Amino acid sequence: MSRPGFVLSVDAQTPPLVVFQGEKVLLERLPVDASVLYPPEALQGIRSLDEAISRALDAPVDSEPLRALLKRGSRVTIVFEDLSQPVTSRTAPDVRQRVIELVLERAAAAGVDDVELIAATGLRRRLTAHDLQRVLGERVYASFAPDHVRSHDAEDENLQVVGELADGTPIEVNGRVASSDLVISVRLATAVGNEGAAAVATKLIGAKTARARGSFAVRTAAAAAEISTDAFDDLVDTIGDKAQVFTVDVTLTPEPTGPASAFLSKREREWSLTDRALSAGLQAATRILPARARIGLAQVSGVGYGVTSVVAGKPSSVHPLTEAFLAQQQVAQFDRPADVALFGIPNPGTIGSSLNPVTAAALGLGQIFNGATAEPVVRAGGTAIFYHPLTPWFHPLHDPAYIDFFAEVLTQSTDPAVISEQFEEKFAADPWYRHVYQTSSSNHALHPFHAWYSAAPAIAHLGEIIFVGGDHGSTRRLGFKSASTLADALEMASGSVGLAPAITYVHGAPVSISEVS
Amino acid sequence: MAGLAIRLAVTPSVHGLEHVKEQGGPFIFVANHPSELDEALVRNALRSVVPRLVSVAVEPRGGIRGLVDQALSLRSASRLSALLKSGTSVLLFAETTRTGDGSLAPLDLGAAALGIRTGVPLVPVALLGTFRALPPWRLTVEPGRPRVSVLFSRPIRAGSGDESSAVTESIAQAIEVGLAEESRGWYGARRSPADVVVPRETEGQPEAGWRRMWKATATPTGPTRRRVWQ
Amino acid sequence: MSAFSPLEGQHIMLTGATGFVGQAILEKLLADYPTTRMTLLIRPKGSLTGQARLKSLLRKPVFSKWRERVGQEEVDRAMTERISVIESSMGSVAGLPADLDVLIHSASTVSFDPPIDEAFKTNVGGAVGLYEALLATGSDPHVVHVSTAYVGGINKGTVLEASLKHTIQWRDEMAAALAARTTVEASSRRPEVLRKMIADAKLDNGKVGPHAVAIAAEIGRTEWVTKRLVDYGRTRAQSVGWADVYAFTKSMSERVAEELWAGNGHRLSVVRPAIIESALKHPFPGWIDGFKVADPLIIAYGRGLVPEFPGLPDSILDIIPVDIVVNATLAVAANPPAPADPKYFHLSSGGRNPLTFREIYENVLKYFRANPIPDEQRGHIRTPYWDFPGARAIARSLRTGERANKLLQRTLLRLPSTQTTRSFMRQASARQTDLELLRAYSDLYQNYTQAEIIYDDSRTAALNDTLPPDARQTFGFDATEIDWDNYLQEVHFPAVTTLMRTFSSRPRAKAQVEKPLPQNPEAAAFFDLEGTVLASNIVEQYLWVRLASLDRAKWPQELANLFGSLPKYLAADRRDRGEFIRTFYRRYEGVDEQALRQLIHDTVGDVLLQRIRPEAVRQIRKHREAGHRTILVTGAIDVLVEPFVTLFDEVVSSHMHSKDGIWTGHLSKPPLVDEARAAWLRLYGEREGIDLKKSYAYGDSIADRAWLELVGNPQAVNPDAALFQHATQKHWRIHQWSDHNHSRFDTVGELLRGDIVQSASSTPALGPSPKEITHE
Incomplete structure (x- = not known):
């Protein structure tokens, strides 16, 4: 506790x-x-990530185990979050890599050939090859690059319509995702803030839809409205006609990454002598160094993440669990x-x-x-x-x-x-x-x-x-x-x-x- | 010291350490053994994770080192169990024979038996590229810092009731997947065992010896920068 | 006579009516001599006829008081009924009226240091033409020849009102002056002179191109000719005892008047005013048209620009208000002398009411201390105290200042252009202007303030005494009446500084919001790439491409090679930009074009994009919105320009010659730089129907000047020192677009990381291609 x-x-x-x-x-x-x-104070990170992930995948919430969902010849798309922030400490592999490796092992064992990995970037920038390598790991990236791993393109021509917003604008979603048999979404949630919308599809929509959905008028109306009925409620568990969504929710907690930054997350009252010395050193360095070097300093004293829970299964059931877990924090x-x-x-x-x-x-x-x-x-x-x-x-x-x-x-x-x-x-x-x-x-x-x-x-x-x-x-x-x-x-x-x-x-x-x- | 020598001689890349790091305690590493470079390489890869490591090969080593092994009686299972209990990890080169061409020979059942007996997790380790870097007929490592890889698979926990042959088979499969990554990529290597449609060997008979040797010593087609100037 | 009515009903001809004194005379005649008729000799100017010039003349402020008094209708009536205009220039005076009673000749050159032939043509030749025309009419008007007191020459002591005593023959001087132009023109075409002109032109314009050099050389030659002729004038004047060519030619023209008019039995009066300054009373106190001799000095002093002045404190500055001059001239006109016996009148104050230089200075000091000129930057300008150290000391400090400033400017031109150097350049230019001003004053005023001459005006005083007492108010011209302190403090200085003040106290213009560009489908915007749209150059682009395609181990070798070749490239660049491009592009020999395209597409394209200037993108967008065609013209290779193609409607770049898909290192056609680009622009404009006068062009180096000048709206972007100078002179728009704070090191860092590519042979195997699998 x-x-x-x-x-x-x-x-x-x-x-x-x-x-x-x-x-x-x-x-x-x-x-x-x-x-x-x-x-x-941050929850302890899970020590044995492999086990936790495997357990989640084999005993998901409100869903068959992943092994059963993967069939030979299925069209599978793995969709992963892009937080634009480094996730887990700098030396260990990204948690998304761990999850995706385990998912892919099961897919390989089931004989699935048609697999694509898509970064759910929404309107954010495309991930470069380097970014994708960092998220997925060299080996997974090398297996799927350059054709089968990419970022979502909101301006793509091949978007599919899967529904309608309140004002009539069609909801256009990534074509590959909408035409898949199984969509496995790897989602991250941090201790502060929330996971965002329950439907991962919100991060895979086209630019027109995003514009209509995110416009200022719509936001103010939504804020004023008592009940929030989102047009995306239908897209939580299935996207379009046939794409079934299986989600893997990972909650994170901030963890010090650099040797010098442990003291930053401790309560100051409880700083030891070493912590005080480190802090003084950091102060001095910050004063002396020019701005660009200070940015580099942040790497040394930066903050990364550890994993606190992994839950997989049907999105509409998993999402409330994740939210409740985060609320504890x-x-x-x-x-x-x-x-x-x-x-x-x-x-x-x-x-x-x-x-x-x-x-x-x-x-x-x-x-x-x-x-x-x-x-x-x-x-x-x-x-x-x-x-x-x-x-x-x-x-x-x-x-x-x-x-x-x-x-x-x-x-x-x-x-x-x-x-x-x-x-x-x-x-x-x-x-x-x-x-x-x-x-x-x-x-x-x-x-x-x-x-x-x-x-x-x-x-x-x-x-x-x-x-x-x-x-x-x-x-x-x-x-x-x-x-x-x-x-x-x-x-x-x-x-x-x-x-x-x-x-x-x-x-x-x-x-x-x-x-x- | 040896670590530095390794890093100067070859370009090592290590994958899968996270599986090892997460679980504490000693491990039994079961590796293939294509060349003399292997032990030093694995030791170097594990230097930060596993403090104490002892290595044993199924095929006895000749010369002075064989004598040393005899003295330490590392070849006996009980000795190894004792070491494991005290926290030292063991690196087992479990191939019954050393193939002269870098492919995988059948594994000795002893590794699995040790795992079953002590309950210590077994970690399959695939070593790639070491045959090419230091083949048996060379004295020194090939110049040009050849690429070598150390791939750790997920630890296998053997319960006390498991059959050692089954466990050995899973270890061998894990190592084979690792070896196949070189030619088929990560996903492709894991994909192929499930595919009964595409046979591993095209003709159904083992490849000729020289062909295996040829493939094993071919220059690697690792990732390079695109050549713009011809 | 009951009422004093001079010049009653007379027909008066006036030359130089558009000048300072001429305007005042015309005004006085219109206002206070109501029965007179005037004929004006006005030269047509450009498209304005003499009549039109008269009309605009009557709108000037000198006539305002009269117009207020009598009303616009009377003004119009006077214009039609009392004034007639003869259009001619001095050189050729067509038929003069035969019934003139008085001719007042006040036309002359305006400047003090014209080329000798111009001075003679206007002052002497003009008088000759006028008198000869007058003789041709056979009539006998009283001619009042307006000269200047300084025809007395460089003298010491008192000068009497009499004919000049010198033996210089005006005909010889005139012939020599006109011949001087021919000589000097011929001399300017000598190889020695022309070589120097070419060398100077090349120094400033070499980078722009041969055409620009030729134009500059010819301009240099004409300037040389003018300077030489000015030198001829000044030196000849000084050699025969006058201060400058103006006084010299005016004295020659007096001789002309004496010889041609008085010598032929006619009545001649000569008035010689000193330095004419603003009016004491009429038409209103302080009226002045433009700045006169002493005024620039006063202004400069008020603005704190003149730290010291060459002049003797006790020397007399002979100032006379213009209304006294006008009254005196008209009184002289009303009192003709005997035929063939010309009378001379000095209109000056130095004789009976002298104003020393020290008095002027003290008044100026007092005035500006009480009414300092507001200066936006510094609050108010504090005027300096003068010590009068003497001419020599001043000349020395002036020389040193000029030399130092010239050196500074030359140095700045060589330095790379940054924010700091540009502000230094601006300051140096301003300082140069100030020094030139000081030098001009110094040279000019030396003669006026170091002279120790007194102009005796007893004859003028006597003439004034003949006026009836009640007429003195309107028609009097007594220099002793002037209270100098009052005149300077209350009348003259305020008048002279009014203009300066109104300008300084304008409310500060609010920072302007950029207006959108005017819509025009026929206009185009031409952009240069390196340094303008992209904060990089072709060497950098090459470097990124090269490093991205080499293993890291080979980088030091490549960099060393590049730096080793740098001197060769710099030398080529100094000679000719096209040559530099050609030499440099040899490095691209052996490039596989397809591979390069892929490389740009995958990685280096992003690296190049990072160097784009966001203000440039915004500007391009603005042009697009205004319907202009946007065109990129660059010497870079088309493959490297790929990432920017979408920004522009059209892209013109270099193309490498390739054989079997491999580049040979040679260009397929000459690179479009400098004057070649200008020629292309012209051709493009014609071919595509672009109106170049309404178009825009953006460039950053002096070499771009050639084609920037072709469009109606040239813009300099982060200009180098030489282009900055040129742009400020020509009032081009200068943009400062930020150099991105993404340093080159970050770029290299990204290259180091980001671009390991799987070589073609090891494509990952996924088993059979997904397309071949049928779905259940």
């Missing part, structure tokens, strides 16, 4: 606490009487929402990259409603203070739509309704974006829009949004305020929350980019 989450009340003896600020790790002293929300107990909430935003672990400002902001704001707690940590109209430099850096290959979104769209307006009306069509129809999405490795043109819409409820909920250490120009462009220290930020916020607000700091890193697409 791991320790449940708890709330620390800051007093004069509290040591400075770890706060992630992009590629930096700060030690901040919080004002007295602030609360610090520690998430429940959330902190439910706290007295009342605070006036001011603090969040740190780290960088993802991919080498040499940092978050672009729009994604960073969306990640941060996603913590309001999809964070470590069941209810929002900050009251309506309160202030949220984030730590991130928001440097206007964009990956030249992955983010061309983001660059233009930042330079053209946000300069005109930050209001999602206006953005959706004036710019979405133009971006969606642009041939260059489509070209680089399909042939190169770029996010789809709608991606920045959906990221911005997903942040909109949080922006509406909050009164003030301040970024500590944020680049002044880009913070302003996004419509937020920037401060150089926490004290300044609280000063700025005092206009709306008063001079002695109730402050809560949500400790630990956000580990999932909430469901963007």
Whole structure:
């Protein structure tokens, strides 16, 4: 049994606490009487993964064992999640690789020849050969490359219609998936946040469908509606006429990967002398190193994942189990929402990259409603203070739509309704974006829009949004305020929350980019 | 030291270690034995995972080392069991004879028996490319850092009631799958046993000896960069 | 006489009516001499007839007070009834009216240092033509010849109002001046001179192409001719005792008037005004048309640009307000002398009411301290104190400053172009302009402020005394009446600085939102690739391709080889870009085209895409939205340009010659660079019906100048130093597109990782192909 989450009340003896600020790790002293929300301590990762996976595959929930579902001559498609974050520690193979190997062994034993692996990227960028190798392992990748393993292409011509959305737009789904006999989906869920929609098909839809589904109007309507009836409810267990879905849900927990980062996930009160020394070393290094090297530092002190549970079977039965399991990891107990909430935003672990400002902001704001707690940590109209430099850096290959979104769209307006009306069509129809999405490795043109819409409820909920250490120009462009220290930020916020607000700091890193697409 | 020598001489690639890492405790590694390079290679691969390892070959080693083996009486099953109980893993080269051409010879039943007796998991290990790198007629490893692979399969836990021949058969199959990966790819190697339609041998008779030798020593067609300049 | 009414009912002819003094004379005649009739000699200018010029002349501010007083209808009536226009130029004066009573000749050159032949043609030849035409009419008007006080030459002491005492023959000088042009033109065509012109032109324009060099060389030659003729003028003037060719030619024209007019028994008066500045009272205090002699100096001082000045503090600057000059001239006109006995009048202040240089300086200082010129950057400009160290010290510091700045500019041109060097370049250009200004003033004012001449104006004073007392208000011209402090502080300085102030205090223009481009299906946008759309060059592209296809072990060898050949390539590039391309592309010998295409498609394409400039993509999109055709023109090989093809409507690139699918290392046709590209552009425009005048072109180096100039909207993108200079001069739009912060090392890192490819032979076996299996 791991320790449940708890709330620390800051007093004069509290040591400075770890706060992630992009590629930096700060030690901040919080004002007295602030609360610090520690998430429940991570569950132990499963030690013997092979056994756990095999057990799940052989005794699934509400379904025949996988062996029975695989028949000679079946058309099988394996669909796996892409979280755009490294999953499991750097040296061990990816958990998806382990699951897929076991699945494929059974498929091979059954004599299945028609197997394809598809990354359920949704509107995210295509995974490069290198990415796929990392996820699937060299040997599996080599067996199926280049024709039988690929990423989902939302702009593909060969999409199949399998249903209809509420407003009449046809639901177009990946052609291969819809025409398969058996679809095995390998899904990941992290301790904070959720697994997303129950239907994996939401990540395999075409661009038009995604646009209709994710548009701002639809989102606001869905949020306002009492009952959420999703058109995708029909697609949870079967996609189209014949594709039966068998899901393997894996829940993850953050685990320190580097030798130096163990102390980052421990509660500061419990740091040993070594931990304190390491932390001092990290502080010094962060101060001295230039920004690009700091990003490399994050690799050493980064955070990876361990597996906490593996459940397989019928998606509509497995999904609630996963959700319940994850709910255990959330902190439910706290007295009342605070006036001011603090969040740190780290960088993802991919080498040499940092978050672009729009994604960073969306990640941060996603913590309001999809964070470590069941209810929002900050009251309506309160202030949220984030730590991130928001440097206007964009990956030249992955983010061309983001660059233009930042330079053209946000300069005109930050209001999602206006953005959706004036710019979405133009971006969606642009041939260059489509070209680089399909042939190169770029996010789809709608991606920045959906990221911005997903942040909109949080922006509406909050009164003030301040970024500590944020680049002044880009913070302003996004419509937020920037401060150089926490004290300044609280000063700025005092206009709306008063001079002695109730402050809560949500400790630990956000580990999932909430469901963007 | 030996590890460094190995890494300088060849380009090793190791797969499947995760299966070994997850379960603690000693293992019985059962490997094929195409060349003299094998022991050092496996040791090097396992150096971080398995602290203590002792290696034994079914076919007795000649010369001084044979004498050493005699002295340590490593060939006896009871000695090996004792070692296993104390936490030392054992590497068994279980082929009854060393084929001179790198293919797999039938395995001795002793490995399985040991596993059944002690309850220690058996890990089939397939070694690829070592025959090519250091064939029996060479003194030193082939220059150019030839590629060699060490493939660990999933551990087989033998219950006390299992037949050692059945266990041996599953070990042999696992090693064969590993060996087949070179030519058929990962999935293809696992696929082929299930396929009774496509026979393994085209004619139904074993290949001529020289053909086997030829295939075993052919230059590997591993992944290379695309040649643009002719 | 009960009412003082000079020039009653007289017919007055006026030359130079469009000039400063001429306008004022015309205005005075219209306003206060209501019974006079005027004939104006106006030269047609461009498409404007003399009549049209008169019309626009009457709209000028000098006539505003009069128009307010009498109303527009009266102005129109006056224009038709009191004024008639004769269209001619000075050189050829067609029929003059035969009933003139007075001719006021005030037309002359405007600048102080024209080429000698122009100066003589206008000032002397013009007078000759006028007087000869007048003689031809047979009439006998009183001619008032407006000269200048400085015909007195470089002298010390008092100059009396009398005919000039020199023996220079104006006919000889005129002939020599006109002959000088022929000589100098011939001299400019000598090989020695032309060689230097070609060398200089090559230095600046060599990279653009031979055509540009030729044009620049010819421009250099004409400039050389002009400079030489100016030198002829100044030196000849100085050798015979005048400060500059203006004073020299004006004195020659006095001789012409004396000889041709007074010498033929007619009445001649000569007025010699000093430095004419803004009006004291009429038409309104402070009226001035353009800046006069002293004004640029005042402005420059007010803007803090003149740290010191060459001049003696006690030297006298002879300033006279224009309305005094006008009144005096008209009074002279109303009092003709005896025939053949010309009278001379000095219109100056130095005689009886001198203004020393120190007084001017003190007034300027006081004025600008109280009313500093606002400067956007610095709040207000603080004017410096002058010490008057003397001409020599000034000249020395000026020389040093000029040399240092020239050196700085030359150095900056050689350095690679970055943000910092560009701002230095801007500062250096600004400093050069300032230094040139100082040099000009220094040279010019030396003579005016170091002279120790007093112009005696007793005759003028006597004439003023003949005015009835009640007429003095309107018609008086007494220099002693001028209160200098008041005049300078309240009248002249404000007038002169008004223009400057209104400009500085304009509300700062808000940062402009980019307007969308005008729709035009016949326009095109031409883009260069390297350095403009892509932040890389052909060497880099080659490197990525080469490294991606070699094993890592061979990389050091390849890099060493490339760096070793670098000097050869740099030398070729300096000579000619086409040559560089040809030499470099030899490295592609032996490439399998299919394999290269695959490589680009799989990996290197992404690497190239990473170097694309997002602003470029946005700009291309804007052109597309405006219906323009987007065209990429580059010297890169077409296979390497594959990833960008979708961005453009059309792509023109180099093509490698191949044999059996293998490249030979030679191009299949000459590369399209520099002037070849310009020629292609012209051809393309004609063939496709593109309106080049409405089109756009984007380039980044000086070599691109040749084809950038062909379109109506050339744009420089991250220009190198030389192109930056050119673009600022020609007012081209300059874009700064970001160099991506994805460094080259990251690119190499990705190449290291990402591209191991299964060779064709080892395709994974999946058993029989899925297509062959039938589904149950």
